[in-house]
Amino acid sequence: xxxxxxxxxxxxxxxxxxxxxxxxxxxxxxxxKMGWLSHWVIRRFIKYYGVDMSIAQSSDxxxxxxxxxxxxxxxxxxxxxxxxxxxIVSPVDGEISQIGQIQNGSLLQxxxxxxxxxxxxxxxxxxLFKDALFSTLYLSPKDYHRIHMPMTxxxxxxxxxxGRLFSVNQRTxxxxxxxxxxxxxxxxxxxxxLGQMALILVGALFVGSMETVWAGTVTPSKxxxxxxxxxENGPILERGIEMGRFNMGSTVIVLLDANxxxxxxxxxxxxxxxxxxxxxxxxxxxxx
Numbered sequence: 001x002x003x004x005x006x007x008x009x010x011x012x013x014x015x016x017x018x019x020x021x022x023x024x025x026x027x028x029x030x031x032x033k034m035g036w037l038s039h040w041v042i043r044r045f046i047k048y049y050g051v052d053m054s055i056a057q058s059s060d061x062x063x064x065x066x067x068x069x070x071x072x073x074x075x076x077x078x079x080x081x082x083x084x085x086x087x088i089v090s091p092v093d094g095e096i097s098q099i100g101q102i103q104n105g106s107l108l109q110x111x112x113x114x115x116x117x118x119x120x121x122x123x124x125x126x127x128l129f130k131d132a133l134f135s136t137l138y139l140s141p142k143d144y145h146r147i148h149m150p151m152t153x154x155x156x157x158x159x160x161x162x163g164r165l166f167s168v169n170q171r172t173x174x175x176x177x178x179x180x181x182x183x184x185x186x187x188x189x190x191x192x193x194l195g196q197m198a199l200i201l202v203g204a205l206f207v208g209s210m211e212t213v214w215a216g217t218v219t220p221s222k223x224x225x226x227x228x229x230x231x232e233n234g235p236i237l238e239r240g241i242e243m244g245r246f247n248m249g250s251t252v253i254v255l256l257d258a259n260x261x262x263x264x265x266x267x268x269x270x271x272x273x274x275x276x277x278x279x280x281x282x283x284x285x286x287x288x
C-alpha cells in the first residue's frame with residue numbers, strides 16, 4: 001500500500017504525545033469497577049466493533065465488573081478447536097500483517113519497509129533465528145486478546161525490552177521505521193520438538209499491560225533497561241494452552257525453525273486467522 005503523506009500526517013501526533021503516560025491512564029481506567037457505567041461502555045463497544053459474544057465463556061455483560069475483564073474475556077471451550085491437520089496453530093485471533101521467512105537478517109514490516117532481527121530480539125539468540133519463518137499477527141479491538149501456545153514448548157528465556165508505544169495498525173506500520181523493534185515488547189523463547197520458537201508480544205499505544213502465565217504482569221514496568229530472565233527448568237506449556245494476554249490490543253510476532261516447518265501455503269498478508277487455526281506444518285502432509 002502507498003506510503004502517503006496522509007498516513008504520515010495522521011501518525012505524526014504519536015511522536016508528540018506522552019505514550020506511556022496515556023497507556024498507564026488507560027490501564028487504570030479500564031480496571032475501574034463502575035457498575036452500570038462500565039456495563040454501558042461495554043455494550044457500546046460490542047455494538048460499535050461487532051464483537052461476537054456468543055463464543056464468550058460468559059455472554060452476559062453484567063458478569064464483567066470492569067472493561068478490562070470484558071476485554072480479556074475467556075471463550076467457551078468449543079469456540080476455538082485446535083486444528084488436527086497441522087503441528088502449529090495460530091496463537092491468537094487476528095490479521096496476518098506479514099508472513100514469510102527472514103532474509104539476510106531482515107523481516108518485512110510493510111511494503112518497501114524492513115526491520116532487523118537483531119533489533120527485534122535486542123541481540124538475544126539472534127543466531128538461532130537468522131533464517132527463521134516469521135509471522136506478524138495484529139489483534140484489532142474486537143478480537144479475543146488471550147495468547148496461546150502454537151505448539152508444545154518449554155520456556156527457556158524471557159526478555160523485557162523497554163521502548164516506545166506507537167500504534168501497530170497497518171497505517172503506522174507503513175510509515176514508522178523499525179516499528180516492532182522500537183516498541184516495548186516481551187520476548188519469550190521456547191524449545192520444542194520442531195526446533196526453537198519465539199513469541200514476541202509487542203506493546204502499543206493504549207495497551208495498558210502485557211502478562212504471561214508464569215510471570216504475571218510484565219508491563220508496565222519501572223525498568224528503563226533490557227531485562228533478561230533465564231529459566232533453567234522452565235515450565236512446559238502444551239499446544240493451545242494460554243501463555244499470556246494483552247490488556248488492550250496489540251501484535252504478536254511468531255518465529256519458527258524453517259528447517260523443520262513451513263507456513264500453510266494459503267495464508268497471505270491481510271488474511272484473518274483464529275486461535276487454533278492451522279498456521280504451519282512439517283511438510284509431511286497437506287493442509288486441506
